[in-house]
Amino acid sequence: MKRKLLAILLIIGFAGSFLGAYLHAYFSDVERSEGNIFKAGEWPVISATKAFKVPKQDESGEYTLKLIVENNTSIILASEPPIFMPQINITNTYKFSINRIEILDYLPKDWTWRNVTVLFLYTDGRVCPIVPPRYEVNYNAETRLLNVTVANITSAIGKPMEQGETISLTFLMWYNLTWHHLPEEYRIQPPTYVNIAKATAWSTEGTRSNVAEASAEIKTQIKLVDRIHDAVEFLKGMYNSAIGLCAEAPSVAPNTYWLVSDNLWAFKALEKYNPEISNSIKSKLTELAKTYNLPTDMQGLPISYKHEAVIGDTVPTPFNETVQYTLYSDIYTLKTEIANGTAVMEDWQEYADLVLFAALSKHWEGKDEEAIALFNKAKYMWDGVGMYDKAINGKYATYKLGLLLYTSKVLGHKLDFETQLIATIWKMQDETTGGIITGYKPDGTPFGDTNTETTSIIIIALTQK
Numbered sequence: 001m002k003r004k005l006l007a008i009l010l011i012i013g014f015a016g017s018f019l020g021a022y023l024h025a026y027f028s029d030v031e032r033s034e035g036n037i038f039k040a041g042e043w044p045v046i047s048a049t050k051a052f053k054v055p056k057q058d059e060s061g062e063y064t065l066k067l068i069v070e071n072n073t074s075i076i077l078a079s080e081p082p083i084f085m086p087q088i089n090i091t092n093t094y095k096f097s098i099n100r101i102e103i104l105d106y107l108p109k110d111w112t113w114r115n116v117t118v119l120f121l122y123t124d125g126r127v128c129p130i131v132p133p134r135y136e137v138n139y140n141a142e143t144r145l146l147n148v149t150v151a152n153i154t155s156a157i158g159k160p161m162e163q164g165e166t167i168s169l170t171f172l173m174w175y176n177l178t179w180h181h182l183p184e185e186y187r188i189q190p191p192t193y194v195n196i197a198k199a200t201a202w203s204t205e206g207t208r209s210n211v212a213e214a215s216a217e218i219k220t221q222i223k224l225v226d227r228i229h230d231a232v233e234f235l236k237g238m239y240n241s242a243i244g245l246c247a248e249a250p251s252v253a254p255n256t257y258w259l260v261s262d263n264l265w266a267f268k269a270l271e272k273y274n275p276e277i278s279n280s281i282k283s284k285l286t287e288l289a290k291t292y293n294l295p296t297d298m299q300g301l302p303i304s305y306k307h308e309a310v311i312g313d314t315v316p317t318p319f320n321e322t323v324q325y326t327l328y329s330d331i332y333t334l335k336t337e338i339a340n341g342t343a344v345m346e347d348w349q350e351y352a353d354l355v356l357f358a359a360l361s362k363h364w365e366g367k368d369e370e371a372i373a374l375f376n377k378a379k380y381m382w383d384g385v386g387m388y389d390k391a392i393n394g395k396y397a398t399y400k401l402g403l404l405l406y407t408s409k410v411l412g413h414k415l416d417f418e419t420q421l422i423a424t425i426w427k428m429q430d431e432t433t434g435g436i437i438t439g440y441k442p443d444g445t446p447f448g449d450t451n452t453e454t455t456s457i458i459i460i461a462l463t464q465k
Contacts, residue, residue, distance in 0.1 A: 230434030244284035
């Protein structure tokens with residue numbers, strides 16, 4: 001009986017020792033993963049701090065991103081500041097010499113990165129850059145995980161990382177949603193972005209350290225702006241009350257006044273925003289159409305057999321060649337254009353604007369099948385940058401973007417690239433005057449002057465429901 005009792009006690013004692021050793025090892029690992037040492041001298045220990053070198057914190061001690069959003073279209077026009085620069089400092093806080101370090105930075109949603117820089121900071125204030133291939137960068141776009149590894153610190157700077165020394169990592173981080181549509185939930189609740197960094201080090205003997213972690217937050221503010229209002233202000237500035245019309249352009253043609261298309265579209269663009277100027281332009285157009293015996297629509301407005309499709313009139317197809325007429329020229333010049341040339345344009349379906357005028361006309365005639373077929377023909381001229389048609393000559397015409405957008409809304413066929421198209425339009429807006437620049441190069445660089453025609457069709461398109 002005594003032997004059995006002794007055996008049981010031995011078994012219990014052995015099990016207790018094993019359980020104690022297991023718990024000791026478990027809690028040692030838990031504590032060192034949090035940056036602590038359960039038993040002095042067993043593992044390297046590092047600490048991590050994270051902040052943004054750019055921008056500085058605001059008065060409340062927070063990092064803030066301001067999104068400038070066009071209120072009518074919900075396009076994010078800009079982010080302020082345009083970039084953030086995270087700085088992650090990893091410091092050796094214990095006696096072990098460290099020879100390898102791995103830093104994982106978890107980029108928040110809606111952000112991307114570039115330009116990694118790694119510095120070694122000595123305790124005496126000296127700084128030594130670590131350059132590729134002494135460190136390696138890998139990025140997983142799916143998980144947004146940026147991995148920076150210095151595999152051999154001794155090879156990189158000639159010595160291992162000792163207690164009190166720091167490796168500092170910086171990179172540029174910029175917002176991915178600029179020129180994209182603001183998610184509706186962001187308008188309701190602007191997001192807070194959290195940027196997390198984790199680091200692990202290995203001693204010269206290969207012993208692994210704790211995982212040091214640090215993070216920084218970016219608060220978001222939404223600033224709404226009304227770019228359509230700015231465009232309307234441009235048109236109001238182009239209006240000459242003495243003449244009763246809007247001038248063609250502020251720089252290249254400040255004393256030239258086109259009946260069609262400029263003022264035919266300007267009166268429609270201003271109907272909602274400034275009825276007084278709109279009615280004045282409309283009255284002047286009907287007056288001048290009578291004076292110069294011009295072709296008119298049912299309202300007595302001058303027509304070109306093209307542009308009036310935008311205001312709800314039908315136009316004949318195929319189109320004849322266009323003739324430009326100078327009606328008056330003295331201290332200012334009065335012009336119009338009419339597609340009444342003797343030659344028929346056999347290739348008219350190769351021009352995006354003509355195809356869209358025809359699509360609108362077919363719609364007003366109640367022939368929507370034909371209208372949609374023509375609209376699709378024009379839509380396929382979008383090449384991801386602009387409307388690539390027979391008229392292109394090294395630059396894209398901005399007004400054709402407005403015409404395509406307007407036609408899509410009239411026909412009820414939303415463009416699958418509508419956000420990109422609208423973003424392109426806003427990139428062409430002069431921030432000083434509010435006018436829309438007439439054209440742009442394939443790389444997106446604006447080209448030309450702001451003018452009445454382009455600004456008018458853009459207002460018409462963006463305000464069409």
